[in-house]
Amino acid sequence: MENIIVGKAYILGDNIDTDQIIPAEHLVYSTSDPEELKKYGHFALSSVPTEKAGLPDGGKSFIVGDNYQSEYSIVISGSNFGCGSSREHAPLALQVAGVKAIVAESYARIFYRNSVDGGFLIPFEGNEKLNNKIKTGDEVEINLEDNSIKNLSDGMVYKLPPLGSVYDIVKCGGLFNYARKNKMI
Amino acid sequence: MAMTITEKILAKAANRSYVTPGESLWLDVDVLMTHDVCGPPTIAIWKKEFGEQAKIWNKQKLVIFPDHYIFTKNVHANRNVDILRQFAAEHQLPNYYDVGTERYKGVCHIALAEEGFNVPGTVLFGTDSHTCTSGAFGMFSTGVGNTDAAFILGTGKIWEKIPESMKFTFNGRMPEYLTAKDLILQILGDITTDGATYRAMEFDGEAISGMNMFERMTLTNMAIEGGGMNGIIAVDGVTRLYLQEIGITQFEDFTSDSDAVYHSKYTYDVTKLEPTVAKPHSPDNRDTVKNVEGTKITKAYVGSCTGGKITDFKYAAKLLLGQKVKVTTFIVPASTQVAKQLEAETISGISLKNIFLNAGCTIAESSCAACLGGPSDTIGRSTDGDVVVSTTNRNFPGRMGSKSSQVYLASPLTVAASAITGALTDPRKFL
Ligand code: SF4
Numbered sequence: 001m002e003n004i005i006v007g008k009a010y011i012l013g014d015n016i017d018t019d020q021i022i023p024a025e026h027l028v029y030s031t032s033d034p035e036e037l038k039k040y041g042h043f044a045l046s047s048v049p050t051e052k053a054g055l056p057d058g059g060k061s062f063i064v065g066d067n068y069q070s071e072y073s074i075v076i077s078g079s080n081f082g083c084g085s086s087r088e089h090a091p092l093a094l095q096v097a098g099v100k101a102i103v104a105e106s107y108a109r110i111f112y113r114n115s116v117d118g119g120f121l122i123p124f125e126g127n128e129k130l131n132n133k134i135k136t137g138d139e140v141e142i143n144l145e146d147n148s149i150k151n152l153s154d155g156m157v158y159k160l161p162p163l164g165s166v167y168d169i170v171k172c173g174g175l176f177n178y179a180r181k182n183k184m185i
Numbered sequence: 186m187a188m189t190i191t192e193k194i195l196a197k198a199a200n201r202s203y204v205t206p207g208e209s210l211w212l213d214v215d216v217l218m219t220h221d222v223c224g225p226p227t228i229a230i231w232k233k234e235f236g237e238q239a240k241i242w243n244k245q246k247l248v249i250f251p252d253h254y255i256f257t258k259n260v261h262a263n264r265n266v267d268i269l270r271q272f273a274a275e276h277q278l279p280n281y282y283d284v285g286t287e288r289y290k291g292v293c294h295i296a297l298a299e300e301g302f303n304v305p306g307t308v309l310f311g312t313d314s315h316t317c318t319s320g321a322f323g324m325f326s327t328g329v330g331n332t333d334a335a336f337i338l339g340t341g342k343i344w345e346k347i348p349e350s351m352k353f354t355f356n357g358r359m360p361e362y363l364t365a366k367d368l369i370l371q372i373l374g375d376i377t378t379d380g381a382t383y384r385a386m387e388f389d390g391e392a393i394s395g396m397n398m399f400e401r402m403t404l405t406n407m408a409i410e411g412g413g414m415n416g417i418i419a420v421d422g423v424t425r426l427y428l429q430e431i432g433i434t435q436f437e438d439f440t441s442d443s444d445a446v447y448h449s450k451y452t453y454d455v456t457k458l459e460p461t462v463a464k465p466h467s468p469d470n471r472d473t474v475k476n477v478e479g480t481k482i483t484k485a486y487v488g489s490c491t492g493g494k495i496t497d498f499k500y501a502a503k504l505l506l507g508q509k510v511k512v513t514t515f516i517v518p519a520s521t522q523v524a525k526q527l528e529a530e531t532i533s534g535i536s537l538k539n540i541f542l543n544a545g546c547t548i549a550e551s552s553c554a555a556c557l558g559g560p561s562d563t564i565g566r567s568t569d570g571d572v573v574v575s576t577t578n579r580n581f582p583g584r585m586g587s588k589s590s591q592v593y594l595a596s597p598l599t600v601a602a603s604a605i606t607g608a609l610t611d612p613r614k615f616l
Contacts, residue, residue: 015378015467017581024557024584028254028261031226031331032233047583080379083412084581085557086314088226088330108412109383110314114330165209175336176234185235185340 001171005100005122005142006152007073010062011055011131012048014078018085018111020047022093031092040089041068041096054136062097069098074140076131077104081123082111091120101142103130103149103160116166119174124149124160133158187442189350190419191385194325194439198308206349206448214246215307217337220293221251223312223330225268230335241276242341248280248302249273250293255284255552259560291520291551294318294406294490298398299431299522305420306437310337315490315578317408321401322428323420323439328409348414349448350385350441351376355392357456362613364500365396365403366492366576366596368453370461373410374471375451382412384448387441392455393418398427399494406491407578410468460599460611462574465591466582474599474611484573485510485604486565486585487597488517488549489556492576495526497597502537504601504615505544511607514546515565517554524551546604558586567592574603 026043029036045053045062054060062070075094081104082090091114094102101122102115115123124142130149134140139152147160163170172178179185186203188196196204198212219227232239241247249269254262266284273281280300282290290296294315297303305323309316312334319326329343337343353372372386386408393401401418408416418424420438428434460474487493487501498516518524527538527548541548547564555565556577566586567573573585573592580592595603598612605615 017579019557019579019581019584025560027222028259028265028560030261030264032229047588049582049588080382080412083378084314084579086223086312086316086328086330088223088332106379106382108379109414110328110330113333117336118330118332175332179336179340 001173003144005074007100007140008071009074009076009134009136009138009140010070010072011134011136012075012077013052013055013131015080015083016048016077017083018087018090021045021082021090022087023047027087027089031089037096038068040093044070044093044097055131056135060136068096073098073100074142075099075102076134077102078129078131079105081107083108086110088114088118091115091118095120105129116169117175119177122170127159127161130158187444187446189385189387189441189445189447190323190439191325191348191350191387191415191417194306194308195347197306198325204347206347209344209346211342211344212308214310214337214341214343216246216248216302216309217334218248218250218293218297218309218311218316219334220249220253220313221265221269222253223334224249225265227312227331227334227338228268228272230331231338234335235339239339241338244276244278247278247338248297249278250282250290250296251284252292253553253557254559256550256564257560257562259562262560289521291518292490292493292553295494295519295523298322298402299520301431301433304433304436305424306439310334310343314409315406317413317416318402318406318490320405320408320415320417321398322424323418325415325417327415346383348383348385350387351381352387352389352447352450354450354452355388355390355455356452357392357454358395359392359455362460362598362616363455363458364596364598365400367458367461368455369404369407370463370471370594371453371458372451373407373463373469376411377469378410378467379412381408383414386411386413386416388416388418394421397423397496399496402494403491407468410578460596460613462599462609463580463594465580465593468579468594474595474609477609478611480572480609482512482572482574482603482608484567484571485512485514485600486555486573486575486577487600488515488519488554489577490519491578492597493517493519493523495523495530497576498523498527498537499530500597501601502532502540504598504605504612506532506535506540508544508605510545510604512604514604515549515555516541516546517549517565518551521551555585558584574600574609576600
């Protein structure tokens with residue numbers, strides 16, 4: 001696992017539910033067929049209302065045109081990210097779209113578990129509201145060693161709380177790798 | 186050491202004498218439930234991770250209900266059901282309820298109760314966020330994703346963080362214009378959609394004791410709308426009677442200790458509560474029906490795991506008897522058993538089914554239908570700028586179909602009253 005994650009930030013508000021992350025009508029594609037899998041990336045965050053897509057200004061599509069990957073690889077959001085349904089397609093869709101990490105004020109339990117146990121992306125909890133300090137398009141750098149996020153566009157550094165007990169699973173890249181490493185399966 | 190009902194059940198599942206909120210423990214799972222949306226990816230992960238020789242930890246404990254995308258021409262959706270069918274045949278699964286057969290049930294959370302998988306004191310995990318519904322039976326139940334489910338499928342185990350508990354006590358006897366839906370919408374307005382994140386929501390009080398199992402399931406169903414890990418109601422005479430009727434008499438009956446520690450406690454007097462709605466676009470956007478009365482609607486919807494049970498239809502039928510609806514109104518029984526009950530149950534000698542048909546409603550086949558939008562040919566799906574009043578549990582943007590539609594969540598009484606007038610209406614007008 002890389003200790004430094006660098007990428008462009010995509011900023012969202014509070015309560016981004018799983019229907020906004022991947023609308024239910026798209027849950028029918030195969031997750032094991034590489035071509036169909038791309039659809040999940042293509043429709044990632046497609047139900048976020050336009051004015052709230054890519055804050056502070058909004059109106060910035062996460063995915064442009066026919067692409068299935070986004071130019072943004074770090075999502076910074078408010079509270080209760082991933083609330084709603086249990087669909088693991090949500091962190092999967094973000095991963096397919098190229099998201100490496102999310103920094104949110106707080107998460108809904110199932111989304112958080114899915115991100116960690118499925119090894120899709122790293123869910124950081126922010127100590128403070130970062131979605132009004134960083135702008136969509138800013139280049140940011142997350143450092144897993146000293147638990148911080150730096151806005152390369154303005155040099156500001158913010159502390160992130162350590163991942164805690166799930167860090168072991170994150171490091172292994174998911175629940176199954178973790179269980180194999182610990183001889184549980 | 187004093188514990189809550191949730192802590193006691195989890196302690197048992199973790200083979201411990203006690204547990205403390207915040208610790209992460211490995212649990213033994215009693216039942217794993219999945220459906221057509223999350224079942225196929227769960228099976229795929231299980232096969233990939235455990236290899237071609239992958240074994241199901243316990244076939245008796247695996248329950249599969251196709252229910253989400255059932256009556257559609259969408260080829261991908263149909264393929265999902267084919268995958269389940271093939272998997273069930275290959276492994277000779279005893280608890281697969283195939284669509285198109287006598288065994289077909291409909292929405293999983295209701296079917297779990299009807300088929301006797303909700304056993305007090307046990308631990309149930311499901312690949313659906315509303316798995317918390319089963320907590321109405323004094324058991325621990327919660328939703329997980331496909332990776333966690335695949336892990337359970339192979340091992341029967343999962344890690345979980347022991348939740349703190351919140352207690353919600355409803356004093357007083359329920360007035361006839363209120364239903365369990367009004368109570369849970371009241372709570373959600375108070376705690377908001379993340380007020381119970383990673384916590385257990387425990388319900389008790391005189392109003393709860395007076396509720397049948399279906400109404401109780403409306404409360405526990407929507408625990409997840411507050412972010413709750415689980416919702417739970419201790420076993421009482423009502424629970425025992427329901428279970429006895431379906432042949433379940435052996436179970437462990439846990440209760441919270443009187444000195445158990447809670448994160449917080451909320452107390453309500455139900456006689457002071459009003460018919461309540463959640464306005465677009467969040468289940469915690471609470472208001473009284475009175476305050477939004479007169480808002481024009483284009484569709485009304487009675488259905489889903491939270492609002493498509495027999496009691497929900499009894500409430501709706503009480504108001505729709507002898508009336509005509511002014512807007513397109515969908516009646517979607519959650520399960521095939523509920524659909525049969527619509528024909529058997531009567532008010533003034535008329536079956537609920539005929540009451541709905543006479544009123545001009547459209548009755549759909551049992552499934553999740555438009556509760557979560559679904560493929561474009563899904564019955565009841567919201568289109569364009571629809572304004573829907575619905576007994577379902579979520580009104581996030583686009584949840585029922587169109588991203589530009591607006592959904593008001595309300596009790597079956599409020600939905601029926603509004604269907605009659607074509608605008609949001611306080612049910613007291615017709616009671
Ligand atoms: S009825 Fe709605 S909420 Fe219930 S399981 Fe189906 S889609 Fe989910």
